[in-house]
Amino acid sequence: MDDLLSEFLTETNENLSVLDVELVRLEQNPNNPELLSNIFRLVHTIKGTCGFLGLPRLEHVAHAAENVLGKFRDGELAVSPGAVSSILESLDVIKGILAALEQTEAEPAGDDSALIARLNAIAEGKDVAAPGKAPAPPAVAAEPEPAPAPAVAEAKTPAPVVKAPPPPAVAEVAQTKELVVQEAAPEPPAPIAPPPPVHAAAPMGGDADLNKESAVAAQTIRVNVDLLENLMTMVSELVLTRNQLLQILRSQKESEFAAPLQRLNHVTSELQEGVMKTRMQPIGNAWAKLPRLIRDLSHELGKKIDLQMLGADTELDRQVLELIKDPLTHMVRNSADHGLETPVERLRAGKPETGRVTLNAYHEGGHIIIEISDDGRGLNIERIRQKAIQNGLATEAELAQMSDQQIAQYIMRPGFSTAQQVTSVSGRGVGMDVVKTNIEKIGGTIEMKSQTGRGSSFIIKIPLTLAIVSALIVECAAERFAIPQISVIELVRAASDSEHTIEHINGTPVLRLRNRLLPLVSLQKLLRLGDAQEQSETFIVVTQVGTYTFGIIVDRVFDTEEIVVKPVAPILRHIEMFSGNTILGDGSVIMILDPNGIASASGEMMVSETAQSRETAVAQTTNRDDRMALLLFRAGGEAPKAVPLSLVARLEDIDLATVEISNGQPVVQYRGKLMPLVPIDAGWELRREGRQPVLVFADGDRSMGLIVDEIVDIVEDRMSVELAHERPGLMGSAIIAGKATEVIDAGFFLTQAYKDWFGSAKIEGFDEERQNRVLLVDDSPFFRNLLTPLLSVAGYSVTTVESPEIALELREQGEMFDVIVSDIEMPGMSGFEFAQAVRRDPRWQDVPLVALSSHASQRDLDRGRQAGFTDYVAKFDRDALLSALSQTLVEAKGAAA
Amino acid sequence: MSTNLPATTKARTDVAIATGNDDFVTMTIADQLFGIPVLQVQDVLGNQKITRIPLAPPEVAGSLNLRGRIVTAIDVRLRLGLPARDRDKPVMSIVVDHRGELYSLMVDSVGEVLSLSSDKYERNPATMDPRWRDLSNGIYRLDETLLVVLEVSKLLNFANLEAA
Incomplete structure (x- = not known):
């Protein structure tokens, strides 16, 4: 590509992203002359350069926009949302043309006359409410209501190309592994310059307004990203070589190299730090598009949205930045669309009319934390639940056992959109799962919190840089491998003489770890490293990928090392188990294991297993409790x-x-x-x-x-x-x-x-005349057998039935009981349904009902109460059951008396 | 990508047009003489410590550290369909650059650089083993023996192999 043209594209893309932000600010702040002249200057620069390079279509659009801006600046026109919309639209057209330019090096064909005509009309004051008033009255202009309808509606039609980011740049970033030597097209945001207007040294120069800032511009230079990448690679090598030298030095007692090596050590460290800094960019660069996005959204959705961005100067590696840009945009869009309510709903809920979306970024121990929160309605757990059932992701019984937080996690599943209507903004079913995958791809994690009516927040944790990671070095079948430290939770030594031993289920190794069964993956088998030798002890690297925790069996564990991740050769890229390779301090090459790859390799096995044993799985879910x-x-x-x-x-x-x-x-x-x-x-x-x-x-x-x-x-x-x-x-x-x-x-x-053991309770006597009669409903014969003696011991006369249906038959036969104890999870009629049935009929209406369940959380309790249970007891708490029974009976009698 | 295009095109035209002399690094595998255009060769190595790569194709012997760069080692014997070399036999390697990545081609021994005149060049005989024919660019008639010209890009094109 022509150097001049590529330079122009880079600069114009930068200018455009600045313009997006500035225009939105202008709309809120129409009387700021500095803002206005800055915008005018940027558009003017674009126009001027287009003319210079012979790009007539771009020039015409930019010219028309500049005209309107000129009128704003000179105070001949008031800043109005309609006019700003039109200008923003013209920027979109410019972006579209630029994207095409970047691919084909020629202006695409197209007709912008409608847009230009409208801009001209605005410039002549036709489309604006108060054309006569020279100094724009703030009251009118600041009104953020949607502009006169036609302007907005039309705005959609004539701009078919709205996608802004130039495709090649994105494509290149997507293939992070290939960053080595590519003569890539320059990427839009150059890493050095901060976003505010610094690059004033436009080819045309001259203008009086420009000179003011050129001093700042001289402080920065534009450097090709590839150059920086190369520099980074070289420094990484230098660091590794230094490590090797230091290792040699340590083995020698007295060496004349000691002093110079020490110096080399310091210089290298500083150099590394410096180069790392050049790759760092403020996260604000990734946010630059958001104010514009929120503005458009608020117009389109008729919501009032206030976007707050905190910690925009938090810096992170540009590679990471590129990768989180899209997920972030998506999540902000989600927050504004799904999260926030309409002004009417908000007022009704007693909240301020304007909804707030907050972005907050900060450093925390080698990681960057980004929080995206809104003060909207929070996640609709009920709808997620329905959707999960609808999509067959979970059964009702499974969901009933989950906490709200767990249910909320379903929005991260593929193809999950709870938006009832697919709006043009979001709700197309590609959503959080993509976000999650993208974030996990760069070794990050995402967490979510939601409070109904109070809003939801997403917390993203990502590593500062991808270039250097801390890794655990392990050995398996005499080969060493590195596992990224971020996915390692703990290490467990498993040996015949320790408390942890590996057990096998049909040949599949598992480990008991703190009352849980941890699935294990043998690295030796997974990587086909030859036959397993008998090991007296092995180590298990407990690894977490998303919510899936598993253990990797290895022979030995060494220490952790800072490693520079290098992509593997193209002919090896198809091996999913490796995320890269590196050179250790001792100079040997080592493969870096990819926990995601291992998880999916072992996960696939699990999927097929589940498919096979679905029936058993269902049986287990009922019995699991x-x-x-x-x-x-x-x-x-x-x-x-x-x-x-x-x-x-x-x-x-x-x-x-x-x-x-x-x-x-x-x-x-x-x-x-x-x-x-x-x-x-x-x-x-x-x-x-x-x-x-x-x-x-x-x-x-x-x-x-x-x-x-x-x-x-x-x-x-x-x-x-x-x-x-x-x-x-x-x-x-x-x-x-x-x-x-x-x-x-x-x-x-x-x-x-004691022959009279069961009779003995009479002495304690609740009721000396007769024993209280208990009806026990439980499908499990074991529990019936277990509870019968227990209740008998406590002095009750116990009748047991194995299902609610039979219990209801007893009712038909005219049996009466003082209290009914019922299980919740039963095949056929559930405990809840049983309770409702009992309460519907007058005969047993007043009989106290005690629910027995393995879940006794507040939610279960509430649900039980709603269904008609008097009390709710955890299944294995015998004391609680007995006291609940006596309590219930006392209350029931008190009520009857 | 574009950085290496010139190199490959040049190599090809060298052979095709073949005016004057071309320089080849020679090597032997199982007593057969092979040659690689000298311009593609970066280094010649003796025995190296190689890290095995599990799950990799059998022809990939592993990777090694060459002055801070990771080089993928290819066993040319296996690539040519020859039996694996005895463990105690010495190995030499020729490091080549292919699309920005370094590969080390493991051979039995590396010989001298020969400047060969184009009138000794011949296309691959039609009867040659198809596997060799795929990897070779032609034959040079030397006085005592024949030299098979290996084409590095084909040698490293594993994708094709898998597809076939």
Whole structure:
């Protein structure tokens, strides 16, 4: 491309982005003569250069715009939104022509006569309300209401090319990996000059207005971005070489190189810093388009929007800047379109008429934080929920278990737009997912907070620069790899002798980490690094990609190192596992692993798995809530046994020498009372010495000790009794912690100790005449079995049914109960529906209803109350259940009395 | 992109028009003499420490550090469909620049630079192994042996290989 032309394009693009901002300011501030003359000068420069380069179409448009501006400046015309709209539109046309110029080096064909005619008409004062008033009255001009309708409406039609950023520049930035040596077209915002008008040294020179600022202009020079990139690469090399030299120096005791190397060290550090600075640009450059965008939006949507930009001078690497520009624009647009309400709605909600969108950027520990917040209506959780169900992203049951924050995360999913109508502004279904991907691509994260009625905010965290990252060096099959530190959460050592061991599910490795199962990926398998050798210990790099956390199995972990990321050779780009390569301090080349690539490689496997086992997954979701704490122990026989921990009062270790025999039964003095001891294994023989673990069950002032051989563990697991047992004392068998485990029936042993155990509660007596009748509705046989003894012990007469439908049949049969305890998650009719059904019919209308659920958050509570539940209890909280029952009964009786 | 276009076009015209002499760096692989236009050669290396690249095509031996630049090593033997070299045999490499990236071509040994006159040039015989024919630009008749001219851009064109 012709040098002169490319110079012109760069400069004009810069001028145009300044103009966008300035014009909006002018509209709000029509009487600022300096602003006006600045705008006039910029447009004049564009026009002048066009004429100079022989670009007639551009020249005519610019000329017409300049005419209007000239009238503004001379005070012959008042600044009006209509006129400003027309000028902005002419800028769009200019941008369109420029974009075409950049591609074809020739002006595209096109007809701007309509626009020019309108501009001329405005210049002649035809389209303006008060043409006569010479010094523009601020009251009229500052009115930000949409301009006379025709001007705006027409404005849409004659400008088919509105896309502003020149495509080549964008394309080049998109391929960040290819920045090495390209003779690229100059990119629009030159890195050095700050956006305000500095480049006054236009080819035409001369004008008196211009000289004022030329002194500032002399302070900066325009440098090709490629040159800077090269410089950066060279400095990176220098840094690496310096590191190598320092490493050598460290191994030598006395060296005459020590002093000069020290100096080299300092100089290199400073040089690196300096070069990094040249790449830094204020984030305000990425925001330059936003005031214009917001202005157009407010006109189009009929909203009043105030855009606040804080920390615009926060600097970050230009490469990063280019990459976040579009996501930012998108999010601001979203905030203004979806987030903010119309003035009427705002007034109704008691908020100021003008909505506010705030952008805030600041540094925080090696990262840049950008917050985009609005004071609008917040995310509509209900609509997101509906949409998620509609799109099949989640089932209603799953959503019911999620917090609002979790539900809100769905807007980051592909193809998710909650806008009820697709406006021209946003809501086309390409949205936050793209934003999220783009931000994650540069190693950033995005967080979201939303308060209904108060607004929402998005917090983006991105690294300062992409060039140098901190990376963890790991080894696998004798090969070293680097993992970017930002995605590493923690390191776990897994060995047979440590508390963490890798377990396998059908060959898939997993790790238990703080009560969660962490999926693992073997780097060795993933990278096909030959056969696995037996390792006595391995390390697990816990990695997070978005919300997906997984562990990467490696053989060894070294320390972290600052590395310069270099793109891999083009012939290797198709390998998704690597984001680049680098040279370490010792001079060796090392590949940088891409956590995103690894996640998607392992994620794909997961997708296919889910597809296969969807049915099991559904079954699991219903049962997933049945997780409970279980005490595992051994007693007679090899198979481990289990009892729900909530039933056990204490674990004791009894000295067998203290055991006495009373009434043919072993007893022990325990807390000043006699406690009968019951062996699980009938063949158990009392020894006279040693110690014996005992599970103590207590109720009121009675307690009973269940003799076991060994207490193994306490686990939290899903428990579904799979095999029922004929043997008394055993409820059945279940798989717990991966092993077939016998679940004991605590109730059986209690009656062994005291024949009247279940009757005993009468003594505590809620009601001496009759026991309170409880109807227990739960689909899980295990829970029915578990709760029946529990409630019986507490003195209730318990009737259990396995589904709400059967419970309602009992109602038809005329049964009456004092209280109904119901599960929430049940196949068929849910607990909520059951509650509604109970409340609808007069017969059971006044029976208190207690909900049992594994979720007892405030929201569940509210939902339960709405459905008609009297109380809401967490499933495994036996004390809470008992107190809720007695409380409910007391209240119900009080009400009846 | 445009930076290297001249280089490749020039190489091609050198062979095609072939007036006067062309200079080639010679090398041997499995006793066969090969040549690469001298202007494309950046460096000749002895044995180097090479980092393996998992999941890469088998012809890619790995990457190495050449004065702070990362160079991708290509095993020309495997590229030509020849059996892999014995582990204990020495390796030499010729570093070439291709579209701004450096590649190190691993060969058995590197010889001298020959200036060859165009009247000794011949097109690839039609009966030559198609794989070799794809990678070669022609043959020079030397006194005692034949020299196969390798075309670097084709040698590094893995995309085609995968497509085929």
